[in-house]
Amino acid sequence: MTVASAQAVAAAVGVPGDVFDKARFEAETATPLYLRLRKIVRDAVRAGRLGETEALPSERDLAERLGVSRVTVRKAIEGLVKEGVLVQRAGSGTYVAPRRSRIEQPLSHLTSFTQDMASRGLAADQIWLDRSVGMPSPEEAMVLGLSPGDAVARFHRLRRAGGEPLAIELAVVPLRYLPDPTEVETSLYAVLGRHGHRPVRALQRLQATALMPEDAQRLGLAAGSPALFIQRVSYLPDGRVVEFVRSHYRGDAYDFVAELTVAPAEQETP
Template sequence: MSTAAATAAPFDPTALSDALPLPLYLQLARHLRTLIVEGRLTDQDALPGERELAETFGVSRVTVRKALRELIAEGLLHQRQGAGTFINRSPHVEQRLSTLTSFTEDIGGRGLKPDSRWLSRSAGTATPEEAMALGLRPGAEVVRLHRLRLADGTPLAIELSALPASFLPDPELVQGSLYETLRGRGHPPFRALQRLSAIRLPADQAALLGVPDGAPALYIERRTFLENGTPLEFVRSHYRGDAYDFVVELSLA
């Protein structure tokens, strides 16, 4: 594997300054983060050692160590025992919030290979939260689909979908895209409402997504509706914070 030093990585010592109000370790973390996100440090490249980075930027090894810890926590770097620190640049997806698409459509449309790993799929009585989101009576049946979503083999999101059993009576009917399955059954998704919030991943979800415990993520709740306004789906998703940008177009009223 190449090292960033061997490939003439574009480190810029002038990116750090004592005159700035930001601590030096955060300035260094910001500089390295920019190089990773822009692709100037590529996936699986090894960073130079702490001593070399300290000499390059004119800072202490403690400063370098703290900066690397920041980026490890964000999932942009990972350390291998006895081997060093490596870039972990996952597939990066930009999703526009103005269009209702499935994960499969979204990833496939960007030239990546979408895939899913089933965590569980089941049928049962709707929880109070599910019943409220889907407009169901107490005791109504729902189908739950719990999946790890991947792009080019890299885990990007964890999804838990709940749908009224009247629209999807058997979870085994879903083999690929859920939305394609629903369209094939005559229940095409028409519109959706989403709410996004920033969180830090607990240990179990971080392990599934291949990022450190506490790494940043986006938590999204979505309610999907048929054209007549009937609730069709209630989905709760956790997206890797280093892999997704959500974009919305705004205009003056």
């Protein structure tokens, strides 16, 4: 492909011609080749040379322009899709992903997802994956302090705000605290509060993870996309465990924020 035809293709898809300049590609020190292309695209998006929702040339055009195989181009693009830099639309092409407004979630207060979204002016809803009564798993029975034969209410749902999927949550509550799981339509904590069993404190663990294919599909992401796995154990005022939650939050949508202070023993004395 000639320089003129390459520029024509770039103009046709709305991509600045210098982003995929062969000299720029060959000057990159990253190896192998797919990492060079990945870096060029990532840098161009960050610098604004590739704008939000802008289309990229086809795999064939990029391969011809840079003198690499289509396999190299495909591998570079697949990695950027997993990072959330690009999105692919079936039958349409590859585009720069729209920028998301990240949600800052403080870790100092115990609130429900519904409350969190309402405080930001967003309407929370969900797609129910499971809402039922059953027997606990060994892990659930141990965490919840259940006796043999004790049943639980299970709430497994895709949590959304403004119609956008943000998290997958599995909450388990001893049945003695919430006998009818169908009472929960949006906020679990609101229903527990009506029964006099709203939690007052919790222990929460956060862990970075990669989404399995099924969960990634539910969240509209590529398999292996980064996520935050959160495990929370919530307590009643008397110390009994009322809730055991395991959630996967989108890594590209959430920032969990904690305020830290110096321990009294470590503060400087005058």
